[in-house]
Amino acid sequence: MRFFLTTAIDYVNSRPHLGTAYEKITADVIARYKRLCGFDTHFLMGNDEHSQNVYKRAVERGMDPRAYCDMMEQEFRSVWARLDISFDDFIRTTEPRHRAAVQKMVQANYDAGDIYEGFYEGWYCVSCEAFKQEKDLVDGNCPIHTNLKPEWIREKNYFFRLSKYCKPLLEHFQAHPSFLQPDVRRNEMLRLLEGGLEDISVSRAGQAWGIPLPFAPDSVVYVWYDALINYAAAVGYGTDEARFSTWWPAHLHVVGKDITRFHTVVWPAMLMSARLPLPTQVFGHGWVHFQGQKMSKSLGTSLDPVDVAARFGPDPLRLYLVKEIGYGSDGDFTWDRYTERYNVDLANNLGNLVSRLVAMAEKYRDGRLMPAGSGGQLAALAEEVFERYHRAMDLYALHEGVAAAFQLVDAANEYIAQSAPWALAKDPGNASRLDEVLFNVAEAIRVAAVLLLPVMPKSCEEILRRIGETTAAGSLRLERDGRWRHEGARELTKGAALWPRAEESVTDNSTDTHQGTPATPGATQAAGAGATAAEADNRIAIDDFMKVELRVAKVLEAEAVPKSKKLVKLKIDVGTEQRTIVAGIAEAYAPEQLVGRTIAIVFNLKPAKLMGIESNGMVLAASPEGGKPTLVAFDGDVPPGTRVR
Numbered sequence: 001m002r003f004f005l006t007t008a009i010d011y012v013n014s015r016p017h018l019g020t021a022y023e024k025i026t027a028d029v030i031a032r033y034k035r036l037c038g039f040d041t042h043f044l045m046g047n048d049e050h051s052q053n054v055y056k057r058a059v060e061r062g063m064d065p066r067a068y069c070d071m072m073e074q075e076f077r078s079v080w081a082r083l084d085i086s087f088d089d090f091i092r093t094t095e096p097r098h099r100a101a102v103q104k105m106v107q108a109n110y111d112a113g114d115i116y117e118g119f120y121e122g123w124y125c126v127s128c129e130a131f132k133q134e135k136d137l138v139d140g141n142c143p144i145h146t147n148l149k150p151e152w153i154r155e156k157n158y159f160f161r162l163s164k165y166c167k168p169l170l171e172h173f174q175a176h177p178s179f180l181q182p183d184v185r186r187n188e189m190l191r192l193l194e195g196g197l198e199d200i201s202v203s204r205a206g207q208a209w210g211i212p213l214p215f216a217p218d219s220v221v222y223v224w225y226d227a228l229i230n231y232a233a234a235v236g237y238g239t240d241e242a243r244f245s246t247w248w249p250a251h252l253h254v255v256g257k258d259i260t261r262f263h264t265v266v267w268p269a270m271l272m273s274a275r276l277p278l279p280t281q282v283f284g285h286g287w288v289h290f291q292g293q294k295m296s297k298s299l300g301t302s303l304d305p306v307d308v309a310a311r312f313g314p315d316p317l318r319l320y321l322v323k324e325i326g327y328g329s330d331g332d333f334t335w336d337r338y339t340e341r342y343n344v345d346l347a348n349n350l351g352n353l354v355s356r357l358v359a360m361a362e363k364y365r366d367g368r369l370m371p372a373g374s375g376g377q378l379a380a381l382a383e384e385v386f387e388r389y390h391r392a393m394d395l396y397a398l399h400e401g402v403a404a405a406f407q408l409v410d411a412a413n414e415y416i417a418q419s420a421p422w423a424l425a426k427d428p429g430n431a432s433r434l435d436e437v438l439f440n441v442a443e444a445i446r447v448a449a450v451l452l453l454p455v456m457p458k459s460c461e462e463i464l465r466r467i468g469e470t471t472a473a474g475s476l477r478l479e480r481d482g483r484w485r486h487e488g489a490r491e492l493t494k495g496a497a498l499w500p501r502a503e504e505s506v507t508d509n510s511t512d513t514h515q516g517t518p519a520t521p522g523a524t525q526a527a528g529a530g531a532t533a534a535e536a537d538n539r540i541a542i543d544d545f546m547k548v549e550l551r552v553a554k555v556l557e558a559e560a561v562p563k564s565k566k567l568v569k570l571k572i573d574v575g576t577e578q579r580t581i582v583a584g585i586a587e588a589y590a591p592e593q594l595v596g597r598t599i600a601i602v603f604n605l606k607p608a609k610l611m612g613i614e615s616n617g618m619v620l621a622a623s624p625e626g627g628k629p630t631l632v633a634f635d636g637d638v639p640p641g642t643r644v645r
């Protein structure tokens with residue numbers, strides 16, 4: 001069972017920012033997950049060096065470009081080490097193995113009759129390293145680097161017959177629906193292919209920084225054509241055919257949404273031309289913004305991941321990026337939100353759970369827990385969580401996988417609150433029940449820590465050590481170790497707080513009235529050593545509320561549900577997708593009054609069938625007793641997909 005996984009290789013004209021780090025962190029989570037599942041995993045990353053911007057940057061710094069790239073390699077490696085990125089190989093496009101592979105591929109494409117000489121005249125954005133069409137420019141500037149005007153170039157170029165591969169590519173997309181994920185990206189590419197493809201320029205004239213074309217050494221290979229070949233070069237294409245046949249094709253290319261065209265159109269066409277198998281899958285992740293703004297080196301709005309990791313360590317950052325951003329969608333990083341999530345998920349929830357268990361085990365059982373009882377509801381939930389996690393992670397719905405694991409953490413906290421071990425400990429007649437409760441909590445923590453290992457490797461290893469797991473983290477296997485175990489004594493070890501609470505919490509207007517402590521956004525802190533005001537009435541903590549994802553949606557279509565007085569069927573746009581939702585508002589609104597309206601919905605409700613129609617979500621309306629519902633509306637324009645909180 002092999003798994004070959006790659007990320008985009010980074011331009012080295014500046015250090016990694018949080019956006020480029022996001023890609024590497026999420027790919028690392030996938031690599032670690034695959035290892036946990038027992039795959040012989042090969043995780044490749046690297047640097048893209050033959051870019052004109054890299055060359056310019058070196059010249060600006062008065063350095064030889066090669067020496068500059070050597071220095072940047074160290075910078076990148078040290079950032080990746082700080083973030084615990086576990087790549088197995090790191091390729092640079094100036095390495096001899098890469099050069100050999102590029103020359104072999106270009107020659108293979110040429111021999112197939114797919115490269116021909118021509119003349120290029122048009123716009124070129126140096127920051128994208130891409131040819132731009134006049135119609136795509138925004139106010140004369142690059143649509144991606146909005147502060148940069150592309151250069152007009154006129155030069156002799158070699159072209160690749162991309163147009164020839166339009167039909168085979170369409171057929172490939174149709175035969176392999178999961179070739180490009182998520183679906184929004186796949187649909188974009190299908191539209192592009194349906195519109196037809198033009199041949200692309202694959203060389204640049206008069207430049208010295210790059211790999212010469214084997215059949216025209218006065219030109220260098222266009223940087224994208226060069227860069228894509230890294231994936232094959234790293235596993236031996238052009239240098240070690242036996243190794244190449246062992247590892248190629250790649251199972252997964254993880255890349256940003258801006259470069260899916262290069263990976264799912266240009267690269268597969270190059271491979272088809274060279275008669276090589278195509279990668280199994282490409283995942284086009286979304287973009288991370290910083291305080292709502294696009295993160296960009298050229299716009300000066302980037303955030304250094306090392307600075308973020310300096311705050312609470314790398315694991316909280318990894319968790320935030322994976323848990324708070326639906327994989328495939330865009331997301332945002334703000335310091336306030338980051339601190340808030342750290343306090344909720346780690347300080348108050350998981351961290352608190354571990355320290356409370358260890359403290360109770362020490363106090364009541366001298367740090368040694370024995371298997372007792374059946375595991376009950378917690379064990380049943382663990383089984384369900386395992387399945388959900390496994391399914392989600394296999395589909396790269398990383399955020400759902402992590403959310404499933406956290407559900408077990410939440411449940412363990414609630415279980416402590418309900419079973420009140422401190423009360424059980426007062427009566428020796430409850431000794432076996434106390435054994436059972438403590439063992440069950442330890443087991444729930446163990447399972448959650450195994451499931452979260454790919455996301456927070458160091459912390460979960462430490463949690464496992466503290467709760468007496470004796471297998472080394474690298475030898476744990478999901479199927480065997482990620483499920484509930486009814487056996488095995490546990491020796492627990494005390495330690496300092498894993499994640500001390502950060503005082504700069506921004507949600508201190510929460511209603512949590514926890515005794516004596518500053519107001520805290522955490523449902524689970526309410527499950528402390530005694531009953532709190534929140535437990536005594538039906539108030540919920542902010543964390544419980546945040547589980548309900550309310551979103552803005554726009555009604556695209558509406559029709560009455562046959563044989564129902566109350567129900568109306570709506571097709572709505574929720575920002576990331578379109579959905580069908582059935583709402584009980586037909587007595588108050590005619591379908592035509594609904595089309596075009598902006599509404600609020602519960603986004604993360606499990607689907608339900610109403611009059612045989614699957615409804616995905618719930619429309620929010622004020623519903624007076626005995627009166628007609630009134631839809632929740634917004635005071636101003638809000639785009640679909642906006643979260644309501």
Ligand code: MSP
Pocket residue numbers: 007008009010011018019020022023048227228229230254255256257258259286287288289294295296
């Ligand atoms: N060198 C090319 C890739 C060649 S792959 C054969 C390149 N480099 S890059 O440095 O500009 O970007 C590297 C990766 O980071 C890309 O996948 C890109 O989409 C991703 N990201 C850059 N900014 C990002 C965010 N703000 N958020 C998430 N990912 C982002 O493109």
